[in-house]
Amino acid sequence: MSRFSLLVLSFITFSSLLCYIAASSQDVSGMSEERLEAMVDRVYDELVRQQDSQEDDEANCGCSWASPYTCGTNDGTVCNIQCCSKYRGGGGNNGGNNHNSGSSSSGWRTGKTTRYFDCAKPSCSWPSNTRLPTFVRSCLKNGVSPASPNGPNGSRHGGGDGTAYAYTCNNQHPFTKNGVMYAFAAANVPCCQCYELEFLSHSVGGASAYRGQLAGKKMIIQVTNKGGDLSGDHFDLMIPGGGLGIFDACSHQFGGHNWGNRYGGVTSESQCAGLPSQHRAGCYWRFRDFKNADNPGVKFRKLSKCPSELTSRSGCQA
DSSP: OOHHHHHHHHHHHHHHHHHHHHHHTOOOTTOOHHHHHHHHHHHHHHHHHHHHHHHHHHHHHTGGGOOTTTOSSOOSOHHHHHHHHHHHOTTOOSSSOEEOOEEOSTTOEEEEEEEEOOOBOOGGGSHHHHOSSOOOOEEOTTSSSBOOTTOOBTTTSOOTTSSSOBEEOTTOSOEEETTEEEEEEEESSOTTOEEEEEEOSSEESSOOOOOSTTTTOEEEEEEEEEOTTSOTTEEEEEOTTSOOOSSOOHHHHHOSOOOOBTTTBOOSGGGGGGSOHHHHHHHHHHHTTSTTOOSOEEEEEEOSSOOHHHHHHHOOOO
């Protein structure tokens, strides 16, 4: 954190403390000096944590590229949404229907989806992130051989010779079975949880060209990546050719292939042929089963247990 940020925090800590006292209905008139100091420290630490989290999010997405000229439409990535929202205004759209997220009846909640695929080691592959007996399986450069749970991420370390670095396993791509779609996703929820999604006839929040082509269809997803910059109702679906974003491990893992636009990915089914053979099926799935839906809105609910169709590929059971 910068010195300026700390200086700002020192000015706002007192007002934040007053708000904390008012909200908690605490009587400070008889409070000891030690208790008052502890309360100030607690408020100050929370302000520092929030400031650091905001700075980390901005640094991770590298928003220096964003401008009114580069943010014309939502291309389906988290960083595009985070960096470009101030240039689009709230709730803009790109020709599709748009609604705000929120609660719905029958225990379902309304949410939104985006897409990405960066080949990087899933964050839920780190045992320290799952706090479960199991964690998401990651693979060596060939995409098949298991990587060490604590092996370095191929995107962060530049790939090297690939022998010790961890990547997304080749089989962690979307598929359809018995009329139900399955996929892995990033979300700001605990690792390895599974959700049932039912697609709406409209998009939810942000720009989208979605026209309702998936309305009524269902998908089961498992969260394999933590999305600290995502809201609790936002699922970033992992679809090959969906956009490398800033954590590009695909270039290190596979070398020279055409993955499409860095934010948004490929734009046509024919471009799937430019991906490595291991990921073409997942790319074709987007244009066939998923009907090239652009960030469709969903209603969703948490499942008590993940289906074997997903856990057999991820290796993780919440």
